Amino acid sequence: MARGINAKVKSGTPVYCLDTFSTKAGQLAFYIETLQVHLQKHEMVSRPHRHDFYLVLYITKGGGEHTIDFVTYPVKPGSFFVMTPGQVHSWKLKPGTDGFIFFFVPEFYQLGKDEKHLLEFPFFRSVNPHPYIQLKAGQDAMIDFTIREMLREYNSSGEPFLSLIRSYLDVVLLKLARHYQAEVRTEASHATTIRLRKLEELIDQNFIKLKQPNEYAALMNLSSSYLNSLCKQLLGKTLGDLIQERVMLEAKRYFAHSDLTVSQVSDKLNFSEASYFIRFFRKHAGVTPEQFREQIHK
Template identity: 40%
Template structure:
């Protein structure tokens, strides 16, 4: 029987490290040689940054294929499905970290303020130049050196380096030159994205989300339309469809009825009608083409 889509944790790659539960940084070629299975589609329960300094290929993230080229960055949030096909000479650095490691002294998840982690708005890629990325590459090298040997305040030092790295990358990210005002993306939409991720399988009404954010359903809808060009209902439906596509493509051991059940649909036929209305095709035909 085909295996279900694997979900990897940081200890799956570096259980011997003291920081294995929350942080890992490694040379890309070394990682590929030790863990050949990462080429196949899979998920992580952590954030992933991939810096490519040389080489070429493709990197597919949740059904969107991006070219791999020198002087580029790729950003993944927990739960996204990805796979890559890289040339043998591809070089770079992989950085893994959990939300808990990053947050440290923070009481809330502030990662969503970085544009490359705002999956509703922006693409998870950054194409730049060697000159522009030079400070970032230096910082990654410093992080690797810090990570290589246990020292006093190692977690604090790595967390400080990580914060600076994300800030530098956010400054290079194209949207930063267009929207320098951090307040242009309402904080309520950060919270909404997190709430949808937690509760989309429950099929809660829009009022559930508006009440959690202390907003009226109408105002929440306006925030979504003004900033994303979509209604709140559109966002909820898109998240369900994304998960449906993931399961249909990467979980061949599940029947359509079982997938419908996992997505919170008691009626398989209703799920099929919902899927066809949103995508223009049936779950069966989508699975055949995937």
């Protein structure tokens, strides 16, 4: 399950793989460490970057700010951040801030759990992720205990018991999902939720090439009107809105974290002409790409 080494992609944003952090992490497809030790060993993680794995950050003391894809969240005791591969993030933490951070790839979680997919967890949705969960002091001691046990097993003198670590990870994600769902309630049925998750996954995989709602309806063997109604009912947005938001997010990532020209970004996002891309960007951002880049780098 070893992953490739970290590299800088053409976008200019560093992409870190598991074996960036240790050979052991690359071999096990899993990594966990206290936040302070993690920051001491890997100073580069305070600057904007991406990962090719899932990430969970848990804060036990201190404070600061954590910015994920242009949204800034408060950091304080009891804060959890659950992130999907590809998201760009950075943080500004107060001295003494501590907690735990762990990474894993889908293969690690799903090994022996073929019936369970990570997209079943509401915070791992690809199109409308909500990565921030705030627990009150002492609200769920089991999560804290389980994370500490996970670290202890990972650092055991012998070979880590991976099945036990996976079980601990499952407990943490399930408990976080319960707290998340208590804050973000939905009336959707299970079948409807599965359809929405599938749509989000398809958009994330295909938004560069497929930009029309009917193309996604065809992939799901559903009518465009039904799929659009589903999106409006559950998310308050049309299917077209979801596709355009995903395109805009990727465009903003390029302009914020690379030196690519407007024409180069337009090409990467598969627009036929740069002039059309500029109109598209301005319509959704309210500013031109150059103005957005200037605002970000002020």
